[in-house]
Amino acid sequence: MLEMRPNCECCDCDLPPSSHSARICTFECTFCRTCAETRLAMRCPNCGGNLVERPVRPDILLVRYPASTKRVVKDEGCPA
Secondary structure, three states: OOOOOOEOOOOOOEOOOOOOOEEEOOOOOEEEHHHHHHHOOOEOOOOOOEOEEOOOOOHHHHHHOOOOOOOOOOOOOOOO
């Protein structure tokens, strides 16, 4: 089951579980669409894998399977 991380690792913007702007790699590194497209060229800066749209978890399932609340932000930022 996906963690559904709550923010972009680059710019720290909020990415709720219903967001269609979240992008993830196979390790669930999470970025917003803007950072993924403009700063990262759709490649994860951590593993080099491709970034794809994160699935949306339906609200009814969030009750039983809540999204993560742990924010992850890259200390060194993301490539410009």
